[in-house]
Amino acid sequence: MDRLRSPGGCPWDAEQTHASLVPYLLEEVHELAEAVDEGDRAGLREELGDxxxxxxFHARIAAEDAADPFDVDDVARDLVAKLVHRHPHVFAGADTPAxxxxxxxxxxxxxxxxxxSALDGVPGALPALARAQKVAARAGRAGLDVPAALAAATGGAGFGDRLLALALEAHDEGVDAEGELRRATARLEQVLRSLEG
Structure with a gap:
């Protein structure tokens, strides 16, 4: 990556920013999810690499920031520290029931x-069904009455209200609404493709 971003490297790579790479990052994560859904081990390996x-790439761009540089080693160190801190039941000998x-x-x-708030930190950019379920999970773990809040927040008649209610119903049943819709759409796509030809 250093060579790609350096003079004499790749002009496209050199002009990228954190913001310009976000669409590619999201695309790669979705391709990874697709490989998982399909049970495609070779695809999984490839998409993990992507x-x-x-x-x-993002760490290399961050290393170029004069005000607050960090590199991939810093990212890895921070990740290790976070994992250790968030797992005291593993690393500090704390006995925590499952x-x-x-x-x-x-x-x-x-x-x-x-x-x-229990809801702080739920990314606004999450796909809508996944975000609805994340909000419900956080609220439920915080002891909030999600069904009552849903009734107060929606009129129940609009498409959004009904989709939200379905996402929360799926959450209550332990179903990943985003994954279910993704797989159902893939099945529909397969049938539609068979009708084309």
């Missing part, structure tokens, strides 16, 4: 990130 390329792990994880993240 996601890793995005990490290396049913308390989510609550422990949320409490640690809330303290790390100085969050005021």
């Amino acid at each position: 996601v890793l390329l995005q990490v290396v 049913e308390r792990l989510h609550a422990q994880w949320d409490a640690i993240k809330k303290a790390e990130k100085h969050r005021d």
Whole structure:
């Protein structure tokens, strides 16, 4: 990556920024999810490499920042520290029952990130069904009454209200709504392709 970004390297790579790479990062993550859905081991390996390329690319761009540089080694060190800190039941000998792990994880993240709400930190850019389920999961773990909040927030008649209700129903049943819709769409696509030819 250093060579690609350096003089005499690749002009396209050299002109990229964090912002210009976001669409490629998202595309690679979706391709990785597709390889997982399809059980494609060769595709999984390839797409993991493409996601890793995005990490290396972004870290290289960050290393060029004069005000606050960091590189891929810094990213890896921070990740290791975060994993150790968020898993005291593994690395610090704390005895935490399995049913308390989510609550422990949320409490640690809330303290790390100085969050005021259980919903802080749910990315707005998540796909809508996944975001709805993440909001419901966080709210439920915080003891909030999600069904009552849903009733207060929606009129129930619009498409968005119905989609939200379905996403929350899927969450209650332990179903990944985003994955289910992705797989159902793939089945529809397969049938439509067979009708074409």
